[in-house]
Amino acid sequence: RKEVEQDPGPFNVPEGATVAFNCTYSNSASQSFFWYRQDCRKEPKLLMSVYSSGNEDGRFTAQLNRASQYISLLIRDSKLSDSATYLCVVNVYSSASKIIFGSGTRLSIRP
């Protein structure tokens, strides 16, 4: 089983729709969580950190469920420019920091 799992998609939704995807992690020692966005043939860029209480940044909302070991990303009023791959990132603190990326969820917004 992968340490961080994501539905690869693609999610193909119309502009203006709301879309959500989850990411599950297996290591209960995971301590910090992030969503990164990666455009085709570009480097990943931080979209938002994920806090225990949940957090919102404009049209984007991130949630963490430690009991069930998953994080989620909700995008409201989706724009064409939201088309990208969304990477779930988990930071596990053991003897040293270990950063684990999911394989990503592809999102395509159609006009």
Add this chain to the structure above:
Amino acid sequence: GAGVSQTPSNKVTEKGKYVELRCDPISGHTALYWYRQSLGQGPEFLIYFQGTGAADDSGLPNDRFFAVRPEGSVSTLKIQRTERGDSAVYLCASSPGTNNEQFFGPGTRLTVL
């Protein structure tokens, strides 16, 4: 300000050759990470430096891979006796600390023929 830079942007080499990939992190960032990304996959952790020392090299696939950061700034990833399976995009990221946002460079696309 300047972001993370990586050179070369593309590297084509033959099986069995030695390659060096360079990463210039953002000035002042103490943490530096190397990842490898294959098509359709997320970045795979290779090694993490805190200052000059490798704090975690558990992601290096085998002893053909080695990385250094002698002065706590620029880092070089070295791959000996390259194999076709080493072909991937090698990404470098830097961060002010271990639990902060990582800033990625544009990557080096390595192709081993």
